Amino acid sequence: MANIIVNRELCNGCKTCFRACFIDVIKWDDQAKKPVIAYPEECVHCMYCEINCKERAIKVSPDYQSYLFPRDSIV
Amino acid sequence: METGERLATDVLVVGGSIAGLAAAITAKEADPGLQVTVVEKYTSGYSGKANRGAGIMLILGEHSPEEFAQFYLKHIGLYLNNQTTLLKYASMLNSGAEAIEKWSGGKVDKDETGKFRTLKWASRLIGHREDGKAIFDQNVPYPWTLVAIELDYMREVRKYARRLGVKFVDRVGVVDLLTTEAAQDGPRVCGAVGFDIDTGKQHVFTAAAVVLACGNQCWRVMPMWSCARGEGIAAAFRAGAKFANCEYAPFYNWTSLDHFESHMGTEYALYNHKGENVGLPLIKEVHPDISAEVLVEWYKQVKAGNGPLHYREHENPLMPYLTSVLASRAVHDRPYADRFWGYLFFNAFSQATNDEVIPGLVGEFNPLWVDENMATSLPGLFAAGDICVGGSRAWGAVAQPGRHRGSGIAFATFSGRVAGPSAAGFAKEVGAPTEMTEAQVGEVSKRFQAPARSKGLLKPMQMVAEIQKVMQPLGNSLYRHEERMRAALARVEELKTALPEIGAEDPHQLFGVNECSAMLLCSEMFFKASLERKETRGWFIREDYPDPSPEGPYWLVVENKEGTVAVSKERVPLEQYPFQR
Numbered sequence: 001m002a003n004i005i006v007n008r009e010l011c012n013g014c015k016t017c018f019r020a021c022f023i024d025v026i027k028w029d030d031q032a033k034k035p036v037i038a039y040p041e042e043c044v045h046c047m048y049c050e051i052n053c054k055e056r057a058i059k060v061s062p063d064y065q066s067y068l069f070p071r072d073s074i075v
Numbered sequence: 076m077e078t079g080e081r082l083a084t085d086v087l088v089v090g091g092s093i094a095g096l097a098a099a100i101t102a103k104e105a106d107p108g109l110q111v112t113v114v115e116k117y118t119s120g121y122s123g124k125a126n127r128g129a130g131i132m133l134i135l136g137e138h139s140p141e142e143f144a145q146f147y148l149k150h151i152g153l154y155l156n157n158q159t160t161l162l163k164y165a166s167m168l169n170s171g172a173e174a175i176e177k178w179s180g181g182k183v184d185k186d187e188t189g190k191f192r193t194l195k196w197a198s199r200l201i202g203h204r205e206d207g208k209a210i211f212d213q214n215v216p217y218p219w220t221l222v223a224i225e226l227d228y229m230r231e232v233r234k235y236a237r238r239l240g241v242k243f244v245d246r247v248g249v250v251d252l253l254t255t256e257a258a259q260d261g262p263r264v265c266g267a268v269g270f271d272i273d274t275g276k277q278h279v280f281t282a283a284a285v286v287l288a289c290g291n292q293c294w295r296v297m298p299m300w301s302c303a304r305g306e307g308i309a310a311a312f313r314a315g316a317k318f319a320n321c322e323y324a325p326f327y328n329w330t331s332l333d334h335f336e337s338h339m340g341t342e343y344a345l346y347n348h349k350g351e352n353v354g355l356p357l358i359k360e361v362h363p364d365i366s367a368e369v370l371v372e373w374y375k376q377v378k379a380g381n382g383p384l385h386y387r388e389h390e391n392p393l394m395p396y397l398t399s400v401l402a403s404r405a406v407h408d409r410p411y412a413d414r415f416w417g418y419l420f421f422n423a424f425s426q427a428t429n430d431e432v433i434p435g436l437v438g439e440f441n442p443l444w445v446d447e448n449m450a451t452s453l454p455g456l457f458a459a460g461d462i463c464v465g466g467s468r469a470w471g472a473v474a475q476p477g478r479h480r481g482s483g484i485a486f487a488t489f490s491g492r493v494a495g496p497s498a499a500g501f502a503k504e505v506g507a508p509t510e511m512t513e514a515q516v517g518e519v520s521k522r523f524q525a526p527a528r529s530k531g532l533l534k535p536m537q538m539v540a541e542i543q544k545v546m547q548p549l550g551n552s553l554y555r556h557e558e559r560m561r562a563a564l565a566r567v568e569e570l571k572t573a574l575p576e577i578g579a580e581d582p583h584q585l586f587g588v589n590e591c592s593a594m595l596l597c598s599e600m601f602f603k604a605s606l607e608r609k610e611t612r613g614w615f616i617r618e619d620y621p622d623p624s625p626e627g628p629y630w631l632v633v634e635n636k637e638g639t640v641a642v643s644k645e646r647v648p649l650e651q652y653p654f655q656r
Binding site: 018019020021022023024027028038039041042044045046047048050051052062064067068069070071072073074075 | 117118120121122123126127227245272273295296298299301302332333334335374377378411414415418419422423426433434435536539540543544545547548549550583586
């Protein structure tokens with residue numbers, strides 16, 4: 001699955017990555033004020049969280065091999 | 076059961092991407108006294124597809140709407156169009172870009188003199204200016220041109236809507252519509268029920284008019300289209316709305332199993348394993364964009380034992396164009412879009428191991444029927460954006476994006492700008508409805524929350540994988556045959572009976588089940604309509620009926636007849652339209 005890494009030192013808790021996610025991969029921990037990468041296996045590597053993070057505190061490393069796709073049902 | 080949040084509004088817009096924002100802004104501007112609320116499953120301003128594509132928007136430039144429509148009817152839509160809506164779309168394209176420019180505070184790319192910088196689709200690179208900007212020969216036959224929008228524009232559009240007084244409810248996914256029995260004219264849509272995607276809390280909205288702008292169905296196959304899961308289509312079906320063009324849905328992009336990024340222009344450089352270019356011979360003189368015939372050729376070549384197929388990128392004449400427009404400052408100045416596409420291309424193409432290409436199902440199932448005012452068949456219900464592209468019948472015999480790139484944002488903006496004032500007018504006329512029943516709200520909650528009580532061990536993602544195996548094969552969804560479609564439909568029916576076996580442990584998974592249910596309903600509508608079109612016409616291709624039917628153009632209409640998917644024919648009233656074949 002995609003590896004989504006949050007640098008908790010750099011993260012300022014602005015919630016942008018949480019808002020940026022268009023398919024609910026990233027949840028929010030209200031107490032810690034940090035993102036929770038809840039469903040990394042559903043990430044489609046749009047990179048919107050990473051591009052929008054002003055602190056550059058989040059990084060998405062795609063893993064295309066595990067991406068859900070019916071590899072044996074194409075024809 | 077806990078009673079959730081209640082919100083009464085005049086106009087409820089479901090979906091906060093560009094179509095929904097355009098509808099909300101124009102509804103509010105049409106009548107500032109009305110309360111307009113946008114409910115969005117994720118976060119409006121960030122959500123949807125319209126900020127994750129090329130950021131390219133189609134306009135007419137110097138061309139006339141009639142010129143555009145005539146070209147489109149002849150070469151793309153093949154007269155299976157609602158010409159009234161097509162002409163309205165064409166006539167609102169230029170002003171659509173101006174609207175985006177205004178709402179976003181200047182996010183459309185402009186030249187030194189402040190004019191929109193345009194570039195025609197598929198122009199040829201002929202040189203560079205002193206400052207490094209590419210120069211293209213724009214002498215191509217298509218009567219339209221393209222502007223480029225910086226990809227962070229939607230956040231600014233949301234701010235514009237807020238300043239007008241539009242209210243926003245984020246992270247609430249609408250799962251069903253509420254209807255009321257009006258005295259004479261049958262059921263009327265009077266609101267919607269949604270749930271918080273984080274807490275699961277119920278939200279009930281009552282409204283005089285509802286605009287569905289929550290996207291189409293792409294079955295989660297291709298990555299960047301993953302958010303389109305058809306929940307709005309399913310909600311409209313349950314409420315009793317009418318649909319059209321269900322069978323014209325299966326858009327495919329050329330892609331790679333190495334990274335799933337799309338390759339535009341593959342048809343120019345598609346080789347079989349014997350080293351023969353099998354794409355080029357099928358490209359006709361006027362070739363606006365990706366061709367269904369070449370996709371079918373891929374199937375035939377693989378079946379004939381000539382696979383896998385290869386894409387020789389260096390032979391693709393569109394490459395200088397594509398690389399200049401996306402992830403590059405060679406034409407436009409869009410730092411944010413450059414970064415977005417730069418990341419995507421780097422991640423994808425750095426992991427490519429070979430040149431094998433396959434067709435990846437994008438889907439774009441978009442059949443919610445609307446008239447030229449974006450009113451659905453249900454009083455009080457309007458639609459905008461991807462959910463009703465096919466249902467509007469504006470584009471004719473073609474899958475979205477309609478063989479004209481840049482049409483996604485263009486149609487969303489157009490239909491939003493039409494739906495907003497239509498919904499505002501309706502709301503003002505009828506006033507707030509009062510007949511919404513608690514029993515109806517209870518039924519919706521019961522249906523949506525059932526998986527939380529299920530002891531089933533199946534997980535939503537396992538079901539998604541099974542649905543994709545039915546929808547992705549090109550022989551099922553594009554190059555169709557009665558036998559294959561009957562088998563696909565039987566599998567869809569089988570999967571429907573397995574829905575109660577999916578368990579959900581949290582709101583995310585509850586939505587996962589609702590999405591699976593919507594995916595299966597859309598698959599059923601798709602195959603049932605496809606079986607009834609016994610001909611080949613434009614993007615609709617059948618192996619067992621390779622020619623157009625002599626009876627002339629007709630639309631297939633899908634309706635909910637006591638819970639079942641019923642298909643009927645509707646003749647295209649060509650004689651009432653300005654352009655004849």
